[in-house]
Each structure stands twice: as structure tokens, then as C-alpha cells.
Amino acid sequence: MSGLLVKEYYTLRRYLKQYILLFIFFGVLSVYLDSAIYFQAMVTMSMCMLVFTGMSYDSTAGWDKYVMTMPVSRKDVVLSKYVSCVIYAASAIVVSTVFSIIINRIHPMEDGGLMLMTTVAATLLCLIFIIYSILLPMIFKLGVEKTRILMIAVIMIPVFAILGTAEYMPESVLDFIEQHAAIFGAAGVIMSVLIYFISYFISVSIFSKKEF
Amino acid sequence: MNIFISNSGDVPIYEQITSQIKDMIMRGELKGGDALPSMRALAKDLHISVITTKRAYEELERDGFIHTMVGRGSFVADANMEMMKEEKYRKIEEILTEGVRLAKSSGISCEELQEIIQMVYEED
Amino acid sequence: MEYLIEVENLNKTYPGFSLKDVSFKVPGGCIMGLIGENGAGKSTTIKAILDLIHTDGGKIRVLSKDVRKKGKEIREDIGVVLDGASFHETLRAREISKFMGKIYQNWDEKYYQRLLKTFGVPGNKPIKNFSTGMKMKLMIVAAMAHHPNLLILDEATSGLDPVVRDEILDMFQEFIQDEEHSVLISSHITSDLEKVADYITFIHKGEIFLSEEKDRIMEEYGIVRCRPENVDVIDEKMIVGISRGTYSCDVLVNQREKLKQQHPDFMINRIKLEDVLLFKVKGDK
Numbered sequence: 001m002s003g004l005l006v007k008e009y010y011t012l013r014r015y016l017k018q019y020i021l022l023f024i025f026f027g028v029l030s031v032y033l034d035s036a037i038y039f040q041a042m043v044t045m046s047m048c049m050l051v052f053t054g055m056s057y058d059s060t061a062g063w064d065k066y067v068m069t070m071p072v073s074r075k076d077v078v079l080s081k082y083v084s085c086v087i088y089a090a091s092a093i094v095v096s097t098v099f100s101i102i103i104n105r106i107h108p109m110e111d112g113g114l115m116l117m118t119t120v121a122a123t124l125l126c127l128i129f130i131i132y133s134i135l136l137p138m139i140f141k142l143g144v145e146k147t148r149i150l151m152i153a154v155i156m157i158p159v160f161a162i163l164g165t166a167e168y169m170p171e172s173v174l175d176f177i178e179q180h181a182a183i184f185g186a187a188g189v190i191m192s193v194l195i196y197f198i199s200y201f202i203s204v205s206i207f208s209k210k211e212f
Numbered sequence: 213m214n215i216f217i218s219n220s221g222d223v224p225i226y227e228q229i230t231s232q233i234k235d236m237i238m239r240g241e242l243k244g245g246d247a248l249p250s251m252r253a254l255a256k257d258l259h260i261s262v263i264t265t266k267r268a269y270e271e272l273e274r275d276g277f278i279h280t281m282v283g284r285g286s287f288v289a290d291a292n293m294e295m296m297k298e299e300k301y302r303k304i305e306e307i308l309t310e311g312v313r314l315a316k317s318s319g320i321s322c323e324e325l326q327e328i329i330q331m332v333y334e335e336d
Numbered sequence: 337m338e339y340l341i342e343v344e345n346l347n348k349t350y351p352g353f354s355l356k357d358v359s360f361k362v363p364g365g366c367i368m369g370l371i372g373e374n375g376a377g378k379s380t381t382i383k384a385i386l387d388l389i390h391t392d393g394g395k396i397r398v399l400s401k402d403v404r405k406k407g408k409e410i411r412e413d414i415g416v417v418l419d420g421a422s423f424h425e426t427l428r429a430r431e432i433s434k435f436m437g438k439i440y441q442n443w444d445e446k447y448y449q450r451l452l453k454t455f456g457v458p459g460n461k462p463i464k465n466f467s468t469g470m471k472m473k474l475m476i477v478a479a480m481a482h483h484p485n486l487l488i489l490d491e492a493t494s495g496l497d498p499v500v501r502d503e504i505l506d507m508f509q510e511f512i513q514d515e516e517h518s519v520l521i522s523s524h525i526t527s528d529l530e531k532v533a534d535y536i537t538f539i540h541k542g543e544i545f546l547s548e549e550k551d552r553i554m555e556e557y558g559i560v561r562c563r564p565e566n567v568d569v570i571d572e573k574m575i576v577g578i579s580r581g582t583y584s585c586d587v588l589v590n591q592r593e594k595l596k597q598q599h600p601d602f603m604i605n606r607i608k609l610e611d612v613l614l615f616k617v618k619g620d621k
Contacts, residue, residue, distance in 0.1 A: 065420065222606075256513065263535075
């Protein structure tokens with residue numbers, strides 16, 4: 001399985017330059033919008049898109065067929081995608097948070113508090129887990145292109161769901177949550193990780209049936 | 213070892229190999245004890261199937277021209293005058309059979325044929 | 337006799353096409369050609385051997401192991417070149433070794449470099465700048481660098497010039513110098529197989545109709561063209577197939593010389609591998 005990750009590195013590192021330019025652009029934009037959170041969110045989201053790019057290239061090159069002739073199990077292939085996604089998300093969040101803090105020192109922004117940024121970082125991680133828990137099995141089942149089309153819906157649904165519930169929840173409940181923020185936070189993280197695990201097993205099941 | 217294969221003729225490839233090797237042995241180009249290339253190496257050199265070279269070597273062994281030892285390879289059998297002579301007899305018979313067939317189909321009698329043989333013998 | 341591939345009654349149904357009771361064996365130390373027209377089932381058969389597709393019945397053993405149960409283990413010891421299966425085009429030969437070395441236990445970096453050098457494959461150029469022939473050579477090098485026992489190639493030589501094809505065939509003959517190595521190559525370029533193959537298996541419309549030593553086919557088989565009523569005159573044991581036309585019949589026989597002696601008046605032709613294929617395809621029409 002590690003071999004697959006090394007392959008990802010060598011194939012995608014050529015695109016890293018483009019990504020760095022993109023992040024610089026986001027950096028500038030976030031200063032303009034006076035929002036460090038914006039930077040964190042945009043960097044993380046775009047890094048995770050690498051999963052799509054990677055799988056799309058796999059399919060175009062014929063690598064997805066080729067790798068199945070190697071001593072690699074279908075589980076390994078699925079696992080490598082799930083692990084990659086976490087690696088992309090984690091590195092994006094860490095790097096973007098660090099940069100946000102640095103930029104904030106130089107040019108303080110409205111939402112530049114350390115506490116806030118850490119919370120945002122954790123929330124982003126959970127969001128990624130949830131979104132990709134849905135997207136990854138879709139890609140394994142339907143392929144990259146079809147999933148891309150449905151992707152907008154997939155991302156929007158959890159986001160709106162959360163915002164919606166926040167909007168319509170009674171004050172008392174919101175207060176209760178804020179008071180026990182740590183516990184709810186931890187619960188949220190555990191939940192999203194669990195969902196990610198379940199998604200992995202679903203993907204393995206889907207991929208085992210696939211024919212090349 | 214210089215063996216030449218022709219794909220176009222009617223002679224099976226394995227037979228081309230056996231005749232050429234037999235000739236080389238009888239001409240003295242290959243002497244008793246000389247090592248022959250392995251079946252696989254020969255197949256690769258000639259760009260032919262291993263099954264062909266195997267068949268050729270098996271026939272050569274059957275006819276007593278070579279012997280193959282597992283793990284060691286194939287070697288030319290020690291010169292056996294009796295065997296060489298027998299092989300020559302066989303070849304002559306082959307050639308004469310063709311001559312006789314032609315004679316019969318053209319109405320040439322056995323006596324006439326013998327005269328021709330006499331004449332050719334005396335020529336050299 | 338040790339067989340490297342044993343296919344027994346392989347069945348696979350697709351809408352519109354199916355493999356029916358496909359059976360054949362590949363012995364050690366040989367090159368077997370799998371010949372069939374486009375759509376005959378060559379690729380499907382190979383995919384089944386590689387466990388890329390599920391099957392509807394039959395047993396397949398590779399290197400004495402069941403493909404379905406020990407697929408991953410088997411794939412350590414086989415090298416595969418498939419049409420449409422390749423590395424990303426931005427990769428360079430040097431980089432490929434970095435991850436292939438982690439995928440295959442027996443990946444031999446030095447051997448890989450040597451092979452690249454022998455075949456003139458540049459180490460530092462992105463694959464997208466390779467010619468078709470160069471790319472194929474790379475794929476074959478990648479298939480051999482982990483010292484497999486078995487090479488399986490699907491249409492690996494189509495689209496290559498004769499010089500490159502010759503180099504590649506040479507590589508295969510070198511590969512089988514070891515009696516425990518074999519090559520299974522599917523192709524519709526019969527001339528290549530005529531040169532170096534030891535066995536040929538013919539497949540047509542999902543069924544195997546002949547699996548035989550190549551030499552026997554080239555030297556002992558023949559096609560007789562005769563009138564329909566004369567077909568019955570031919571010894572049944574010699575008949576491999578009959579292609580009936582309105583005014584004449586083509587009969588594929590496996591003992592050309594013997595038949596010639598028995599019936600000197602018959603017109604019997606020597607055949608090339610291509611002729612066997614055409615015989616079967618035309619026979620269906």
C-alpha cells in the first residue's frame with residue numbers, strides 16, 4: 001500500500017507548483033477579505049480536490065487497470081485513497097493554520113484569534129471526513145466524472161444541514177452546546193472519523209465487485 | 213555452430229538441423245566429445261521453437277550421433293566408423309531412391325541406370 | 337510436467353458474447369501464442385487469468401495456485417503487459433522504480449537499470465515524450481524487473497515496427513532460457529508467433545478450437561480443398577475442422593503428408609498460422 005502512496009507523490013508533485021500559486025492567491029485574497037478562516041478553508045478544500053485529480057489521472061493513464069495486475073489487493077487500492085485524503089487534508093490544515101497565524105501577526109485580521117483558528121481547523125477536518133465519506137464510495141462506484149457533477153450537491157447538503165440546524169435550533173440548545181463545547185467537539189470528531197471508517201468498508205465492498 | 217534454416221522448403225526444420233549436424237560430424241568439423249549448444253540456446257540463436265531443437269537433438273541421440281546428459285548438456289558421440297558408414301549408406305540409398313523413381317517414370321531400365329552410375333563413377 | 341497456467345472450463349458471459357468452456361495449459365519453459373481475431377475472447381481470457389474479472393464457472397491455476405484465492409501472491413511472480421494499462425505519462429523511468437520497488441518484493445533496481453540501458457530506454461524523460469515502441473519496451477522492462485516466472489502480454493506488439501518487435505521477441509526467447517519461465521502472448525500478428533512460439537492456442541467466438549505445438553501446425557497440418565462429397569473419403573482422425581462452401585469444402589487436416597500419400601489427387605496446401613485463423617473465421621460465414 002505504501003508503494004501506491006509513493007506513486008501518488010511522484011505523479012502529483014508536478015502539479016504542486018500550480019497549487020502553491022493558487023494558495024498565494026488565496027493568501028492575498030484572504031488579507032483583502034480580512035479573514036484568516038477563508039484562507040484555511042480554501043486551502044484545505046482545494047488540497048482535497050487532489051483526490052479527484054489523482055483518480056482521474058489513474059483512469060486516463062490506464063493505471064487503475066495496470067495496478068490490478070500487481071501484488072496489490074483491492075483493499076490496498078481503496079485504503080491508499082482514504083489515507084491520501086487524510087494526508088492531503090491534514091497537511092493542508094496544518095500548513096494553512098500556521099500561515100494564517102503568521103499572516104495574522106503581520107497583519108491582524110478580524111477572525112485571527114488562535115482559539116478560533118484551531119476550532120476552525122478541527123471543524124474543517126471533520127467536514128472533510130464527512131464529505132469524502134460520501135464522495136469516495138461514489139467515485140469507486142460511478143467514476144470520477146459522474147461524481148464531479150454530483151459533487152456540488154454532496155458538499156452543499158452537509159453544509160446547509162449544519163447551518164440550517166444552527167439557524168433553527170432554540171437558544172437554550174445552542175447555549176448548552178457552547179458550554180460543553182469541548183465534549184461536543186470531541187464527539188463530533190469521533191463521529192466523523194467513525195463515518196469515514198464505515199465509508200471505507202463500503203468502498204471496499206463496491207470495489208471488490210468491480211471488473212476491469 | 214553455423215546452422216542455416218530455411219522456412220520455405222518442404223523439409224521440416226528439425227530435419228534440417230539433424231542433417232546439418234550429422235554432416236558436420238561426418239566431415240569432421242565436429243569431433244567426438246565436442247560440446248553442442250544447449251537446446252534452448254540453439255533455439256534462441258535460430259529464432260525457432262525449443263520444441264524443434266529438442267526434437268532434433270532427440271533424433272540425433274537416437275541415431276547415436278550425440279548424447280545428452282541432464283544438467284551437463286549435449287556432446288558429440290565418439291566417432292564410430294561403423295555408424296558413420298551406415299549413415300552414408302542411408303544417405304546414398306535416399307539419393308538413389310529418387311534416381312530410381314525418376315528412371316522408372318521415364319521408362320529407363322535398371323541396366324541403363326547402372327550404366328549411368330558406372331559412367332559417373334569413372335568420371336571423377 | 338509443470339504447468340505455469342492451467343485453465344479449465346472457463347466460462348464468462350457478457351451480453352452479446354461469452355467464453356465457453358475455455359481450457360488450455362501452458363507448460364514451463366515455453367512461449368505460447370494465443371491467436372484469435374478481434375473480439376474472439378483473447379483479452380477476456382487473459383483478464384480472467386489475472387483475476388481482473390469475475391467468472392461464471394471454471395478453474396484457473398497460475399503457478400500452481402488458485403487465482404481467486406491467492407491472486408496477490410501469484411502477482412508477485414508474474415509480469416504483465418496489457419493494452420491500455422500503463423503508467424502516468426508525466427512519470428520518468430527513474431521515478432517508476434521508486435514505487436515499484438515498494439510494490440514488488442523482488443523488484444531488482446540494478447536489473448531494472450540494466451534492462452533500461454540494454455533497450456535504450458531513457459531514464460529521465462517523461463513517458464509522454466516516448467514513441468510507441470519505446471513505451472512498450474518500458475512496459476516490458478517494468479514487467480521483467482522483479483524477476484517473474486511468467487510473462488503475460490495482451491497485444492503487446494501491435495503498432496510496433498519490425499525492428500522493435502524483433503528486439504522484443506529476442507527478449508522473450510532469452511527469458512525462457514530458464515525452464516521455469518514461460519510467456520503467454522496474445523496477438524493477431526501471427527508472423528511474430530510463427531517465429532518464436534512453441535505452442536499456439538486458437539480462440540474463436542469464445543471457444544478454443546485448437547491448442548497444439550506450433551511446429552506441428554506449420555509442418556504437419558494442411559488445408560485440403562475438395563468437393564463436398566469427397567470429404568467423407570478423408571480419415572476422420574485426421575480432420576481438425578471442415579469449412580463447407582457451396583461448391584467446395586476446405587478441410588483442415590493434421591497429417592498432410594499421410595493424406596497426400598493416400599490421395600495423391602487431392603490438393604493439399606501447407607499453412608501458416610494466419611490460414612488457420614482465416615479458415616475458422618470464414619467457415620462461420
